[in-house]
Amino acid sequence: MSVSVDERHEMRIDTEDDIALVRRKVRDVAKACQFDVFQSAAVTTAASELARNVWVHAGKGNAVIERITDDTRSGVRVEFHDDGPGIESIDRVMAGGYSTANSMGLGLSGSRRLVDEFSIDSAPGRGTRVKFVKWAPY
Amino acid sequence: MLFSAGGAVDPIPPGCSIQGRHVPFRTVKRLPPAQSVRNSRDKPRGIYGRVRANLWAAGVRCGRDAGKGVSMDHRRYMKVLKLDEAEVQARRAFFELTDEDLQRLAGLRPFAEKNTDAIVEDFYRLLLSHPDTKKFFPDEATVRRVKRSQCEYFLGLFGGKCDLAYVEDRLRVGIAHERIGLSTKWYLGAYRKYLQLIGDHLFEELRDAGRARQALESIQKIVTFDIALATDTYLAAKIETIERHQAAIRELSTPVIRVYDRILLLPLVGAIDSHRANQVMDSVLLKVSEAQAKVIIIDIAGVPVVDTKVADSLVKTTAAVRLLGASTILTGITAQVARTIIHLGVDISTMHTLSRLAEGIELALSLVGKSIQATKTAARARRKRKASRR
Amino acid sequence: MTGTIPILRIGRTLLATVQTDLRDNVANAFQQDALSALEKGGMSGLVIDISGLEAVDTYVARVLVDTGRMARLMGAATVLVGMRPEIAATLVRMGYPMEGVDTALNLEEGLERLRLQTRT
Numbered sequence: 001m002s003v004s005v006d007e008r009h010e011m012r013i014d015t016e017d018d019i020a021l022v023r024r025k026v027r028d029v030a031k032a033c034q035f036d037v038f039q040s041a042a043v044t045t046a047a048s049e050l051a052r053n054v055w056v057h058a059g060k061g062n063a064v065i066e067r068i069t070d071d072t073r074s075g076v077r078v079e080f081h082d083d084g085p086g087i088e089s090i091d092r093v094m095a096g097g098y099s100t101a102n103s104m105g106l107g108l109s110g111s112r113r114l115v116d117e118f119s120i121d122s123a124p125g126r127g128t129r130v131k132f133v134k135w136a137p138y
Numbered sequence: 139m140l141f142s143a144g145g146a147v148d149p150i151p152p153g154c155s156i157q158g159r160h161v162p163f164r165t166v167k168r169l170p171p172a173q174s175v176r177n178s179r180d181k182p183r184g185i186y187g188r189v190r191a192n193l194w195a196a197g198v199r200c201g202r203d204a205g206k207g208v209s210m211d212h213r214r215y216m217k218v219l220k221l222d223e224a225e226v227q228a229r230r231a232f233f234e235l236t237d238e239d240l241q242r243l244a245g246l247r248p249f250a251e252k253n254t255d256a257i258v259e260d261f262y263r264l265l266l267s268h269p270d271t272k273k274f275f276p277d278e279a280t281v282r283r284v285k286r287s288q289c290e291y292f293l294g295l296f297g298g299k300c301d302l303a304y305v306e307d308r309l310r311v312g313i314a315h316e317r318i319g320l321s322t323k324w325y326l327g328a329y330r331k332y333l334q335l336i337g338d339h340l341f342e343e344l345r346d347a348g349r350a351r352q353a354l355e356s357i358q359k360i361v362t363f364d365i366a367l368a369t370d371t372y373l374a375a376k377i378e379t380i381e382r383h384q385a386a387i388r389e390l391s392t393p394v395i396r397v398y399d400r401i402l403l404l405p406l407v408g409a410i411d412s413h414r415a416n417q418v419m420d421s422v423l424l425k426v427s428e429a430q431a432k433v434i435i436i437d438i439a440g441v442p443v444v445d446t447k448v449a450d451s452l453v454k455t456t457a458a459v460r461l462l463g464a465s466t467i468l469t470g471i472t473a474q475v476a477r478t479i480i481h482l483g484v485d486i487s488t489m490h491t492l493s494r495l496a497e498g499i500e501l502a503l504s505l506v507g508k509s510i511q512a513t514k515t516a517a518r519a520r521r522k523r524k525a526s527r528r
Numbered sequence: 529m530t531g532t533i534p535i536l537r538i539g540r541t542l543l544a545t546v547q548t549d550l551r552d553n554v555a556n557a558f559q560q561d562a563l564s565a566l567e568k569g570g571m572s573g574l575v576i577d578i579s580g581l582e583a584v585d586t587y588v589a590r591v592l593v594d595t596g597r598m599a600r601l602m603g604a605a606t607v608l609v610g611m612r613p614e615i616a617a618t619l620v621r622m623g624y625p626m627e628g629v630d631t632a633l634n635l636e637e638g639l640e641r642l643r644l645q646t647r648t
Contacts, residue, residue, distance in 0.1 A: 423613035
């Protein structure tokens with residue numbers, strides 16, 4: 001299964017307004033994949049959460065939003081990258097859930113539930129890279 | 139290869155013949171009747187009427203509507219298969235189909251024109267001698283017509299070109315074959331016979347074994363290119379069929395019924411995997427919002443296995459319905475299901491759950507300020523019976 | 529009033545209508561505006577119409593829930609009306625079902641709900 005990229009957008013996340021711009025772009029790409037309204041909302045929200053994490057915790061970073069296709073279906077792939085403080089214990093943060101006050105934990109664990117593939121690479125001093133993919137249904 | 143239409147259609151579930159253009163399943167809002175059907179005579183009645191109308195709008199044809207839809211054309215196939223200029227070049231490179239080959243093929247055109255009729259005759263002798271391929275040629279007229287098209291097709295191999303236009307042309311043929319239900323093995327067997335026949339004629343015609351072998355190689359390359367396209371077409375068509383069936387299943391598997399003003403009922407039947415569970419939630423929310431229903435009753439008595447995933451999905455659906463401003467009543471709760479839900483550890487204090495659907499309906503009515511009462515005649519009959527017993 | 533979310537007064541009820549894409553600063557400003565309006569006194573209810581809200585995330589959701597809680601502390605019941613199906617589904621799937629705030633299908637039902645609440 002090889003994946004090809006049909007569309008690619010790179011966006012900076014420097015200000016609070018950029019979060020909304022990332023959201024909008026993701027929604028547009030989701031539409032191009034012919035996501036239904038539920039999937040579109042899911043992927044838009046996930047992107048919004050993660051974009052906010054970048055802005056709140058690192059102050060700046062970037063997002064790469066791609067429309068991809070493998071042999072049978074199309075989807076949206078988004079990758080966020082920042083050179084912020086990094087996450088010390090990813091597992092603990094991800095297990096946070098909405099009962100904690102930790103906004104990052106909520107955003108990460110919540111987003112993960114909304115998408116199909118999710119990966120996070122982060123460590124103190126190494127910045128953070130979060131990537132997810134949501135596929136259109138078969 | 140060219141076979142006639144009129145054979146079997148691809149396998150379909152009993153009771154519903156489904157053809158039509160693929161449109162990914164979108165949320166189809168409630169359609170005003172005049173727009174949702176072709177004419178007012180077909181005004182959708184009842185739940186099945188509405189389901190069929192929604193499917194029609196999504197490009198799926200059911201039952202007696204089968205065959206009236208639009209079909210996937212070669213352009214869409216090219217998109218699905220990602221057949222662009224780059225892909226064509228990549229395939230040519232892998233099959234080693236060079237410009238030299240194409241020139242050689244163009245040079246062989248006179249040979250092809252001279253021998254095609256004879257080759258086609260031999261070819262159809264094979265097809266008509268096997269019952270499985272013979273059935274695609276029900277009568278003489280069909281055979282004649284197809285033989286003509288077949289000649290054109292063979293000559294097309296010697297056009298000297300292999301570009302997007304060529305691909306489009308070949309795809310049209312592949313699509314026609316797929317549509318009539320011709321399986322790939324017959325297709326491949328037919329190509330094999332063709333190569334054998336043309337090889338024989340080549341060696342006879344060209345005398346020089348070296349040149350003949352070269353020519354045959356070029357022909358094999360372009361035939362390979364064609365076969366790749368044809369098999370791709372089958373794949374794309376199957377994918378499309380699966381998507382259509384999925385859409386139909388989605389629509390049919392969550393039949394939300396309006397039992398009363400602002401009260402909806404969803405009888406869930408059959409196994410629910412996580413995929414279907416998601417669809418159920420989406421469907422429920424759409425229908426509640428569309429109907430502005432105050433209550434939706436979800437009856438799960440017909441679901442054979444309710445594991446933690448399904449239970450969790452039901453709990454989530456209840457929470458989501460609450461966010462819309464409506465209530466959910468879960469009925470058909472067996473002891474086992476009750477246990478599963480409790481073990482989930484979620485807060486069920488605000489959930490309405492009952493074991494019997496009838497109780498669910500009574501509760502739903504009370505939530506909208508209505509109730510079921512015995513009628514006067516029934517009460518009078520009861521009093522009479524009581525009096526006569528004394 | 530600052531911000532771009534209009535807040536109307538209908539008797540003793542405040543009605544706010546949220547548009548398509550709620551940016552953080554607009555959400556924050558809305559919370560400020562709603563609370564100042566409630567502070568003026570005499571209000572018993574706050575209806576937030578989110579039928580125009582197309583996208584949501586936990587930040588926006590939290591602002592709405594907190595606004596509701598703060599309003600309650602100030603003596604006004606809050607109800608969210610008209611949430612879109614896909615928003616409800618996304619919130620619940622994320623694990624943030626917005627407990628602690630009342631909901632209703634539409635404005636009419638929202639007002640009815642407030643009326644019932646203030647009676648008790």
